[in-house]
Amino acid sequence: MNPRQTLRGWLYSAPSVSMMCLLLFGPLLAVLFISLTDWQLGQDSFSFAGLGNFRALFSDDVFLKSLRNTCIYVVLVVSGTVILGLFVALLLESGDALKGFYRTAHFVPVMAAASAMAIVWGTMLHPTIGLFNRVLHVLGYEGVGWLRDERTALLALVVIGIWQGFGYAMVLFISGLKAIPQSLYDAAQVDGADGVVDRLRVVVLPMMGPVLMFVVIVTAVRAFSVFDTVRVLTAGGPNYSTDVLLYRLYTESFDYLRTGYGAALAVVFLAIVVVLTLAQARAMDKRVHYS
């Protein structure tokens, strides 16, 4: 390592390093700091509250409800997205006809702006002229107040969440499936495992283990970050049944200006995402080393 390269190395990295400090690590420390105070945006002074914000958070019914809602949402969206994505990927890769069309069709929802498509879904879920209630009427049932009934609102958002993401999961699974070497299928065939179920059990699912884990984590992080559909369609209601972590963060920090409290929320959110991502990194690492 010669000193000239060291100088050049840091010189070239300088914009990135300074921006990382200014835009990432500085703000990160600020959030951690603010979460320990009672500061309100716009105030001149504040005082330390220690872990007071966190204690208030975990005894706040609304926050606990939003945490619960978010967890339910994540579990349902991840299950639906992964299962549907894998199902579509398996079928798509198992034939040649119309592959390109199917792949494109399933990926379009991923591209379209969530807020715009949330508005479209809102009209589809409309109590009178929406698609779903029209279908229910034709079948002889009464319409459902999808977004207005606290029993169904979160489920409606779950369906939208699955719709948004399953094409993404599908593409990830497709690249995983493509990486399975022909030789494994041949070996399985020699061993007599040639039916659809056998092949899945003996070759596909074991090989897809890491990809599966990966897709689950990526989908989970995306699901924990749900915001657009809530803001656009339900504003957390009815009766806080669709209130989610990021929506809480947004309202506390920017509507109510309870910045210290909002920062505590941000810390909780950060902790969840970091734990998820690190868990996945460790699991991948183990796989790589022990396989």
Place this chain on the structure above:
Amino acid sequence: MKPLSLGKAGKVFRHAALAATSLFALLPFIWMLSLSIKPAGEIFQADFHLLPSSLAGLDNYRVVFATAPMLRFLFNGVLVCGSIFVLQLMVCIPAAYALAKLRFHGRDALFSTVLVALLIPPQVLSVPHFILLHYTNLLDSYGALILPWIFSAFGVFLLRQFFRTIPDELIQAAQLDGLSEAAIIWRIMIPMSAPAITAFGVFSVVSHWNDLFWPLIALRHMDLATPALGILLFRDDEFGQQFGPLMAATAVIVAPLIAVFLLAQRRFIDGLTVHSIK
């Protein structure tokens, strides 16, 4: 190799199942287009037809463009996302080059820092970013929409990985030919990294074009709104209460990205999935 070996019946099932899931995926778009070309009377009709009975509904699009700054929103999207991407390249490429090709003290520590930065979800930093922009009087401007994003840990990571695959011999040969380091980066590294830069570009543009969270926080002046925020503003405005124009506006907002996607699908899919393969 096909994961499932499908016989004739299997192939029929494949089409049936994939057609069903494709319909699920495309349903909102079909609905959106269908409603966007219907006049109000038809939307509230008791019986439902996919296609309108007259072309009167095309007026919805006229209403949209007449009452809302649609083109403004799209222009803002192009300006903001384009600026973000260009600035990201300017900040990230030198660092990626240094991390990939130079040997210097602290290089590995720096790279580890970049990896740590990848873990941080951006929404967590929204309050400090807001404060920063408030005290520099940049809130409610294009700067507010662009500046928080000009560093991308993902960009540095992706480009560094790609730069590493470029053979050192190539660079040494260029140095022997008398090229300066800047020229090497500009004339060799960047052109050879076109796939990675494109992938990063797709990821960056799509995420910022579709972002609602930050513009919602950073803006008061709605003529700076980017597409994702713009459509929300339209809905909350007078003509957004009517479904025909609302669906037409939504179509206008999502059309650009989808059109580009259809033209360059491979690039888009690669770009958006590369992010996950950390």
